[in-house]
Amino acid sequence: MSLLDEGLRTPAGPSRNRPHGNVAVLRAFILLLFGVLTLRLVDMQILRGEEFAQRSRENHIVRTNILPTRGLITDRNGEPLVKNVGVYSATILPELLPDSQEARYRIYLRLQELIGVSPLEVQTRVDEAIAAGRAYIAIRIATNLPREAALALEEAAVDLPGVSLEVTPGRQYIAGPAFSHILGYIGPQTAEEARVLRQQGYQLNEPVGKDGIEAWYESDLRGQIGYTAAEQNAQGRLITLLGRQDPVPGNTVRLNIDAGLQQYVAELLQASMADNGSGWGDAKQAAAVVMNAKTGQVYAIVSIPTYDNNIYADAQRRAAELERIQNDTVTYTLLNKALNPAAPGSTFKLVTATAGLAEGSITPNTTFQIGCSLDIKGENDVIYNYPDWRCHNMLMDVRAAIAWSSNVFFFLTSGGDLERQRGLGKDVETSGAVLAAWARKFGFGKPTGIDLFGEASGRVPDPQWKRRTKVGEGFAPGENDWFLGDTYNTAIGQGDVLATPLQIARMTAAIANGGTLPVPHVADAIIGPDGKVVRTISPQGETIDVDPRWLQVVREGMLGSVQYGAGARAASSKTTVAGKTGTAEFFKPDGTKSQHAWFTGFAPYSDPEVVVTVYFDIGVGGDKAAPVAGKIIDYFMEHVRP
Template identity: 30%
Template sequence: MPQPIPLKDHEKEKHLVNRRLLACAAMVFSLCAVLVGRLYVLQVLQHAQQTAVSENNRVHVLPIAPERGLIYDRNGVVLADNKPSFDLTMTRERAGGDSAKVLDTLTQVLGLTEDDRKQFDKDLRRGRKPFEPVTLMVGLSEEQIALVAVNQFRLPGLDVEPQFIREYPLAEHFAHSVGYVGRINEKEAKTLDSTEYRGTQSIGKTGIERFYESQLHGHVGYEEVETNAQGRVMRVLNHKAPTPGQDIVLTLDAHLQVAAEKALGDRRGSVVVLDPANGDVLAMVSNPSFDPNLFVKGISFKQYAALRDSIDRPLFNRVLRGLYAPGSTVKPEVAIAGLDSGVITPGSRVFDPGYYELPNYHHKYRNWNRSGDGWVDMYTAIMRSNDTYFYDLAHKLGIDRLHDYMAEFGLGQKVSLDMFEEASGLMPSPEWKRATRRQAWFPGETLILGIGQGYMQVTPLQLAQATSLLASKGVWHRPHLAMTVGGDTPIDPHPMPDIVLHDKHAWDQVNQGMQMVMHDPRGIARAAAAGAQYRIAGKSGTAQVVAIKQGERYNRNKTLERHRDNALFVGFAPAEHPSVVVAVMIENGEAGGRVAGPVVREVMDAYLLDEQGHLKPEYAGGAPTRGVPHT
């Protein structure tokens, strides 16, 4: 039997549709309520916050690097300048999302190396803020600028920006004193003020450039700019100019520096020239030197390896970092110690048979003159650089008094005011030997110390300063390179106490002995003073580089060139009223009086004589008018 066909229930379907419509309406209403609520929160409750976010997407703060301060010598000669340069920068947010591809294209367009490509990645990984450009290359050539311009459509995010970079017009002449700037590395970036150094690519690495970095750098400026969606600058909203770095005037004299270099020639060594009245460093030569301009843009691996691996060590600052036995150049200071402590008088005599023996010991400590000088007083001992006399004097003083007096002259400690690279040197003592060698101090070591050998190590700057104290009769002025910084005179925050002697006549007595070195017919450096228009007080030194066995004689023909004795000479002039102090050290030069002495004389002539070879009026008699004490 067929089934009945059910009839369609229109009423039921109507109710179902109505329920569904109501559900949809409720859902739409709820969504609209949520949307309206969210709009209310964003536009009313969070209005200030969202406005700031919007502005940050539209407005960016771009740093403006300050111009670095200039460096001059005492006569206004520019030693460190700024020159315009075109640098290649990249803003990663404008590179279309594929900065690596852009850099690959750049490497191909400019024909760069794989090392250059890796360096680009390293530069981009450094911390920076959005839309802040990163410098990839410094000092583009005209050809490179043209290639970038022609291929600009393939290099989104890359721009050629004009900037100033450091230039050293006199190049290697002041590399070790002025120093140089170089690219900021990752380690330095972590310690620098991220705000002050935004937009700055270089920082002082050595010398004055590093010591006065904060003053030379200046303060960063900024621009608030409005950008479009592609990061292009549409307009400048606000501008704050950067504060340029302060200019620095150094105590160095470019003319005297060149004269000192000429006197030293191509020999390895150093020359330090000081004004004893105020501590001004008038010349500071470390030879060989190098061109600091190589480091400004970023030195190549090959160029750096050549400098680093050179046997002559051109990067090594011998004036501040070199440690040498001072040899007989410290005998005047030892004589001051003997006179002041009452151990000797100027007339105290010692018989020299060519050697010295400690009581109850048979070891012979040889004089350089093996035949001996006979009876020797203090004046003759300084004039002849008699080792036997100073062996005896050192023994009578003892190591403790000898150490303390030498320390008063700055030996074995940093003496400069603004040369952070300076080494401390070493003035040994029994306490030092016990702490470092775990050994007792022996009497023979005191004797060796009395002639500037043994454990004693000093820098050429310390040797010059000790000589300056002899010239100034114990008045301390720290050696310094900066005469003014931003127009102001630097002040020594920790001045050294002057050397006060019980008998002030000791200064003149030692001075007389040093004059005899130069002007007495028996003086060992009389040849260096021949024909001088002024009196010189000097002292030579010849210091061993390698030890010689007891009883053996020094034979230069059997000694490697770099194992031969170092030649040293110190002096000041005019001897009656000193205006200039000169200290010379020549590595493996062998004879201080014969080799280093003429260098000292030539430098003094360059300072004290005029262009016609006549003594300048200010040094022609009486106290000099130059050399106002440094505040």
């Protein structure tokens, strides 16, 4: 064998040491790398291709939404109650900021000079947005900028990449605090609202109604968004306008409210809060409703105390005032007292009188000798004494009982005396149930349907309600039984019955107009940007199944109340008023006893046009609420009457 042959069979030394294992690992790594790249390309171009393509288009072509002018809100005479203003905000778009942290911080410092925002706060919010993958969404770093600061920012933004001035629609409530509970306010969307409103085409920076008419008629007031489409360069500056669609302004909401009357009632209530010699002390809360007796159109609805709803547009600068009213647990400033319940007192006797006439427990000619109280003999000959609010010492029929607001007459009408007078039913429980049923016919125990948020249902107690609710800890066995005293208390608007001033006004309207329970409505019509009526808010109501004769008897009693009875201080020099006083006892948190003051009535007596209901949380109905109601009726007849 030659040396050549030997060499062919046995490789030289260096060939024996080739790194076969390392090459295999390298090949596997390269294949894995290409596999990852392939998967990434599939993800970007196929699975998420449209998303990235859209991002690419958006980085090149900028679509800027133009928020529409919000519709106005006017009173019945067309007087504007709100004014549209621009709200200036500073925004920053993280993805357009310089890469250098030093350059970014110089921008943050410049923003501090211009609008007073902390550089650390801006940096923190930018870093959070980038970390969350939202660098392409503009961050609002300051809002409600003064006009001078906004102009300075707009001028400086040319040299501040990523920074811009945003102008969004805002409101100025020019009618004053008397209208705050009616109008409500607008504000930025909460996270929960944004999730819902996005499905309706809302933009994140679009304000929405938060309460009152602003919220109830949001879809009418909002309008339609417009936009501009423009090409931008790599520095984020717009270079070419590609298209534009103008926004459509929102509709105007015209109210039934008379601005002059609303302001007058608010000032009158406020001026009447002080104790007028009754000894019960100053009132802390008050409410009044002025409503069309036939249609339910609300001419005025006032709640005291009130607040300046412009505070929400300037919350950063008025934080202390906002915190004060939000944490008010004494007078509950934000609570609309006209829509929230209290014991209605003797105003409820109008229901009891109607029920007694309809159910036959009394007739228009039934009379009782009324003294100072009613004694009822119970089990084991125990005598229970039920006092009247005064010693009448006279023979009364139902008209006189309404006029003088006799408790004893309505005790006998509703529950009887267990001996001679039977009451509304065959026994105590039946009488209570029948009275409750009549209260519900007059709209108690459920919302009236007014076009405002926050309306309470009130409460109508009956035997079933008591058995259901007064059980468990704190209640003795048998305490949830329905007693004669429960019927008596309900009959005079005491005990567990609760009603809102608006419910009392609605009941009064039904008595005044002959049996139609109207649905109160604040708004009158929706008017388009072109000034044409889009739709009107038509009157609605339901008919109470009651003989008109009985309502006429009740009206006669209400007329007597103002002509010679407990409501005499509601008399008007301009028309004939019929009404009913109410004074409801209650216990304060400190355990002391006090009284709510009520008056509800209508005018003119012969052809009712207007209902007025007045409430004070402290006072006597005939002395405190009745005179205020009379003045309101005077103002209505002179200045508002259609």
